[in-house]
Amino acid sequence: MSDQEEEALKVIQSHRQGVLQSELWKLLDIDSRKCSRIVKRLLDAGLIERIEFRSDGIKTYLLRAKKRAIDPCIILAGGEVLPCIGCDQECTPEECALLLDWMYQLALEEYQE
Amino acid sequence: MVSVTELLDDPAINAYILRMIGEEGIELLRRFPEGGEHSDEELAEMTGVNLNTVRHTLYTLYERRLAEYRRLKNTETGWLTYLWHLRLDRVHDVLEEQVRDVLEHLDARLAYEEKNDFYMCRNCSVIYTFTDAANWNFECPNCEEMLEHFDNELIAAALRKRIDRIKESLGSA
Numbered sequence: 260m261s262d263q264e265e266e267a268l269k270v271i272q273s274h275r276q277g278v279l280q281s282e283l284w285k286l287l288d289i290d291s292r293k294c295s296r297i298v299k300r301l302l303d304a305g306l307i308e309r310i311e312f313r314s315d316g317i318k319t320y321l322l323r324a325k326k327r328a329i330d331p332c333i334i335l336a337g338g339e340v341l342p343c344i345g346c347d348q349e350c351t352p353e354e355c356a357l358l359l360d361w362m363y364q365l366a367l368e369e370y371q372e
Numbered sequence: 373m374v375s376v377t378e379l380l381d382d383p384a385i386n387a388y389i390l391r392m393i394g395e396e397g398i399e400l401l402r403r404f405p406e407g408g409e410h411s412d413e414e415l416a417e418m419t420g421v422n423l424n425t426v427r428h429t430l431y432t433l434y435e436r437r438l439a440e441y442r443r444l445k446n447t448e449t450g451w452l453t454y455l456w457h458l459r460l461d462r463v464h465d466v467l468e469e470q471v472r473d474v475l476e477h478l479d480a481r482l483a484y485e486e487k488n489d490f491y492m493c494r495n496c497s498v499i500y501t502f503t504d505a506a507n508w509n510f511e512c513p514n515c516e517e518m519l520e521h522f523d524n525e526l527i528a529a530a531l532r533k534r535i536d537r538i539k540e541s542l543g544s545a
Binding site: 266269270272273286328329330331332333334335336338339340341343344345346350352353355358359362363365366368369370 | 374379382383384385387388391392461462464465467468470471474477478480481484526529530531533534537538541542
């Protein structure tokens, strides 16, 4: 895969809801024709899917990665990052008080929903 | 390419990077010049961030593959210059690796919450398993207050739900 294809795939993956092809070439700072070729190669490789989309009456495509990038929200509870991420303390997850606090935040979020 | 500002506007990514490099590190990222490669001293001068913080931030990001450098050697003096650029485009991949690594901790905690019955001292806010509480005759070993049953169902259910969501997001449900 060329660098440009890799970059295009990263951009598509980072937009969980998908990105319009008419926006993609601007984000990649390339022309639309080159973008079409890159998109075709990613489609042929089965890495993305293409859904017809109308934007202000103009036909374009919504591009979505088949292997979606992780949803970063899964590490947050009440705005707090899961304490295990980047933790360098000796790990006893069963008795970790930081993890318990985070679980309380989670439960609170659930309750509020 | 998704811009640094756009990435930092995502509250979860922002919180994740903030934990990694702190407020000053985030400031460096926000002011990091777009494109090109820069030495740590140039970056300190261009961004107004303290040189030590610039170095510390870059090394921390480098350890997580979120920054890269190219090393140049001055043939006359033999001095080495490191030219840095950011690779924040990898942040989703890096985060995914970390989440995969910690998932077993969450599974272990959930198993512990599910298989134990808990008792709590209202005075000390300390929670004991049934076995420990029974050993203390259901009296707090610190203040001798009677321990009360602690219903952990809400937090266990919330954790179970989040673990399911994480596994679904990782494609390993």
